[in-house]
Amino acid sequence: MNYFKKILRFAKPYKSFALLNILFNILYSIFNVLSIIIFIPTLGILFGTQEEVAEAPIYNGLGNLQSYLTDSLNYFLTVKVNEEGPVAALVFICITSIIIFFLKNAFRYAAMYVLAYLRTGMVKDIQDKLYFKTLDLPIGYFTETRKGDLLARMTSDVKEVEGSIINSLESLAREPITILIVLISMLAISPQLTLFVFIFLPIAGFLISVVGKRLKAQSLEAQKETGTFLSFLEETLGALKIIKGFNAEERLSSKFTDSTFRFKKLMTAVLQRKGLASPFSEFLGVAVVITVLWYGGSLVLGNESTLTPQEFMGYIGLFYTIINPVKAITTVNYNIKKGNASAERIFEVLDKENTIKDASNALSIDSLESNLKLNNISFKYEDDYVLQDFNLKVNKGHTVALVGQSGSGKSTIANLVTRFYDVNEGEIFIDDVNIKNIKKKSLRNLMGLVTQDSILFNDTVKNNIGLGKESATDEEIIEAAKIANAHNFIMELPKGYDTNIGDGGNKLSGGQKQRLSIARAVLKNPPIMILDEATSALDTESERLVQDALEKMMRNRTSIVIAHRLSTIQNADSIVVLSKGKIVEQGTHDELMKSAKGYKKLVEMQTLS
Structure with a gap:
């Protein structure tokens, strides 16, 4: 009873x-x-x-x-x-x-x-x-x-x-x-x-x-x-x-x-x-x-x-x-x-308790002034640690790319920075404020997210892009679509921006869906952008259009890019090579190619393939 x-x-x-x-x-x-x-x-x-x-x-x-x-x-x-x-x-x-x-x-x-x-x-x-x-x-x-x-x-x-x-x-x-x-x-x-x-x-x-x-x-x-x-x-x-x-x-x-x-x-x-x-x-x-x-x-x-x-x-x-x-x-x-x-x-x-809660004195922050830091963090999903004693600093306006084999912890970093999961040990800071002391809504307002799988809704093009910003005007939505190289194909759809794209966007190609995801993130206009293998599932032509859209979006913005295709991150300010949850190399593309270690081998393997 x-x-x-x-x-x-x-x-x-x-x-x-x-x-x-x-x-x-x-x-x-x-x-x-x-x-x-x-x-x-x-x-x-x-x-x-x-x-x-x-x-x-x-x-x-x-x-x-x-x-x-x-x-x-x-x-x-x-x-x-x-x-x-x-x-x-x-x-x-x-x-x-x-x-x-x-x-x-x-x-x-x-x-x-x-x-x-x-x-x-x-x-x-x-x-x-x-x-x-x-x-x-x-x-x-x-x-x-x-x-x-x-x-x-x-x-x-x-x-x-x-x-x-x-x-x-x-x-x-x-x-x-x-x-x-x-x-x-x-x-x-x-x-x-x-x-x-x-x-x-x-x-x-x-x-x-x-x-x-x-x-x-x-x-x-x-x-x-x-x-x-x-x-x-x-x-x-x-x-x-x-x-x-x-x-x-x-x-x-x-x-x-x-x-x-x-x-x-x-x-x-x-x-x-x-x-x-x-x-x-x-x-x-x-x-x-x-x-x-x-x-x-x-x-x-x-x-x-x-x-x-x-x-x-x-x-x-x-x-x-x-x-x-x-x-x-x-x-x-x-x-x-x-x-x-x-x-x-x-x-x-x-009655299920949400373990990821706002602290009683949590702050609201609307900008990134200095940097994003991961300080001695360790994390495990179940028994084995995916990241251990991990440190990373991303300065304002810089692009940091994370590369490495599957299971090295790249996507886990994105999940922790957005606070989809909480770290087991260590701290993550935004401008020297622990993200656990920032309201979740405020923290996620600072970030735009583009994932490998384009998550779209059974709705119109306009409403899918507009998810990134409440009460966005038609002009803002169109401008975001242009930056994402999506405007031209949208205008060719039967009803343009009012076209329903079907369940999960199944009426569109993979490249078109990804560009809508980018337009959604552009409209949000966050100070921090997180790209989780955003081009890995695309053909060459779609990748070129999407990569061009991503580069436009990342200008003057702090970005964490998780990359599978290394050709897409050569212009990053810093490339971090991960293996089993630890950093094995870090530097620019040119610096890492000269070191002839793990990064160069990965590039050569992809070039050969």
């Missing part, structure tokens, strides 16, 4: 709707009981057993309220029968019954009407909070978590919480109120018979609860399996060329069907247990009704009871009215157990 309570926190902004729902449910429950009680005098009139009251009763306080109301009704009916006949009294009761039934259903609809605002609002807020949390969590979290599993939590788990828990709120608000009011009415009619009922209801409730003990555990496993096959599907869609190229369709299909088969087995067990709830509870309910019918009938037939036949029939009607709310509450129990499993998975994300 802990996760159920956590889900209820999302109802707090909508408490006014919850209170209205409770009010309407109370009124519904009152008229629901009245719709049964009103038939007691009807039966008395039809069978000639209605008690006659010749004098108007006197109200003597709440203690005698029940007898006062009963005597008042009997007095009114007695007068009505004596003056106008039994048919007129019957017509009056029928008209009153219609009004009561109308009000009962009107309040029931009103309760559901206001509850809709609560339900949809809670679902929206849960989805929003999950999305905000996804944006807030550090990059490291997503290297350990399958994207498909996260998608499952945001879709199927939220849907399960809505269907199982939020939808149960109506029953939790209405059914206990209905049960309470019906029980009070039953006590008023026959305390002896109601006491007998109290003995059987808890026994039935206990038997019903036994059925759903393992429901939550199986639901949790089923939701986890949903995440597994959604992850598998997401990976498949991103690797269709490789799958087809290696004729791996059957192998991957087998893995997918294994996952869906496990999901089928788990959900079959869950649905079978859930399906057992209604017939099992109905059987127990009927057994209790028949038992009450036997005991109540013996009271009516006995000489010692004051229970009249019409009151007993009304009592049976009331008791049958209480069966459905009791069944609904037991169903709610199943639903909450089932929904709790999904809620647990949702709160695994929401």
Whole structure:
């Protein structure tokens, strides 16, 4: 129930709707009981057993309220029968019954009407909070978590919480109120018979609860399996060329069907247990009704009871009215157990702590005045250090290129400078201020990022470039595109800057996508530029255009360039050669070529190739 309570926190902004729902449910429950009680005098009139009251009763306080109301009704009916006949009294009761039934259903609809605002609002807020949390969590979290599993939590788990828990709120608000009011009415009619009922209801409730003990555990496993096959599907869609190229369709299909088969087995067990709830509870309910019918009938037939036949029939009607709310509450129990499993998975994300936080006294910085320094930093993703006792200084306006074999730590430096990860040891400074003491938003405002993989959105060219600057004008976007050598090809697109580029920019070539990424960084106009192998995946012609755009962008700007193609960094102010997380050489292109060490060998290998 802990996760159920956590889900209820999302109802707090909508408490006014919850209170209205409770009010309407109370009124519904009152008229629901009245719709049964009103038939007691009807039966008395039809069978000639209605008690006659010749004098108007006197109200003597709440203690005698029940007898006062009963005597008042009997007095009114007695007068009505004596003056106008039994048919007129019957017509009056029928008209009153219609009004009561109308009000009962009107309040029931009103309760559901206001509850809709609560339900949809809670679902929206849960989805929003999950999305905000996804944006807030550090990059490291997503290297350990399958994207498909996260998608499952945001879709199927939220849907399960809505269907199982939020939808149960109506029953939790209405059914206990209905049960309470019906029980009070039953006590008023026959305390002896109601006491007998109290003995059987808890026994039935206990038997019903036994059925759903393992429901939550199986639901949790089923939701986890949903995440597994959604992850598998997401990976498949991103690797269709490789799958087809290696004729791996059957192998991957087998893995997918294994996952869906496990999901089928788990959900079959869950649905079978859930399906057992209604017939099992109905059987127990009927057994209790028949038992009450036997005991109540013996009271009516006995000489010692004051229970009249019409009151007993009304009592049976009331008791049958209480069966459905009791069944609904037991169903709610199943639903909450089932929904709790999904809620647990949702709160695994929401309760995840972001280890990369702003310090309480963090500063805002809007420029680079002197330099960027990495001072004795060490970092590891898991067990082995990727960088150890690493030092680097990048002066304002200079371009520093990082080269080396894969796994030497080049991209890790970019991840640490942008504070996508925090260093394990050492410090990173901007103008002698530790970046941990700079607000993350302020730090990243200082930096532009162009990666090897052009990350674009399923949106227009203009909106993709404009991501780099809020409220950018069309003129600024066009100017950024011109600097990135992108303007000409953009103008050839069907709708120019208003052309939608498709999912991930798949309507564009690799060089075109990369130039849009550069235009986005140019528009941002940051003092520090980080280029992570921005030309490594391009053909020669595209590389020339992109390289020209990069050189324009890096003028008079502090830049860290991670390079795979060494021909693109010959004009850098300093080239740093890395191997296994340590600097083995550092200098200009000419200086390093003269040293005839690692850098020269890398250049010669690329030239030869």
